[in-house]
Amino acid sequence: MPKPIDPTARLRTSFLAAVVEFREDPDYPLPWFVTDVDPQALVDPAAFDAYVERVLSERDGDAPPRWEGLVPMTTLWWVDGEQMIGRLAIRHRLTPSLEQSGGHIGYDVRPSARRRGHARAMLAASLPIAASLGITEALVTCNGTNVASRRVIESNGGQYVDTVDGKHRYWVPTF
Structure with a gap:
């Protein structure tokens, strides 16, 4: 059963395979965490x-x-056994930029694991962690054209706020 864990060197091989998948995926923009990996790593x-x-x-x-x-940001990897399925980022506070795009919580599912409910489960698993950081409502954003992500957010209690520069913004209760 998949679960969030702290990043670990033990999953290096699976992480690197996920990075390759993200880079080869023509249908989605490259997640920032992939471009943030130190090249030598x-x-x-x-x-x-x-x-x-x-x-x-x-x-x-x-x-x-x-x-x-x-x-400050808590990064977790969504794993099933030795397989890294995705990445969660829980930002401890918002900047003006994050208020517009990015929000408190971000998640990415590797292409080969999409459409299996992982994003929904990842967001659900991140909410109690956000609550433990003192976040009572988490701002979560997605591209307005990303129907799947909108459904993930709404299924986790997200209440639509508005759209800013093509990004839908939602408040999601963390309790």
């Missing part, structure tokens, strides 16, 4: 270990941000 196990440690350190509000606008 794609070829060197020690660099991958360092990448995992960096991702885990982003939870710490005292860690210096790698770029302007980066907020």
Whole structure:
């Protein structure tokens, strides 16, 4: 049964296979977390270990941000056994930019695992984690043309707010 776990070097092979799938998928834009992987981590196990440690350190509000606008963020991998199925990002607070696009919670399902209910389960699993961070309502956004993502958000209690620059914005209760 799939579940969210902390990123781990143990899943390097599966993570790298997922990155290849995301890069080869012509139907969806490349997720930012794929472009954020340190290039050396794609070829060197020690660099991958360092990448995992960096991702885990982003939870710490005292860690210096790698770029302007980066907020403390809990990244989790959605896994089934030894297979990385997707990635969750729970941002601990919002910036003006994240209020428009990105929100508190983001999720990506690798192409070979789509249309199996993983996104819905991933968002549901992230809500109690967001609540534990003091987020009572999570802002979740998606492209207005992404009907599947809109259904995922609405099935998790998301209430449509508005559309900004083509992004639908929803408030989702975390309790």
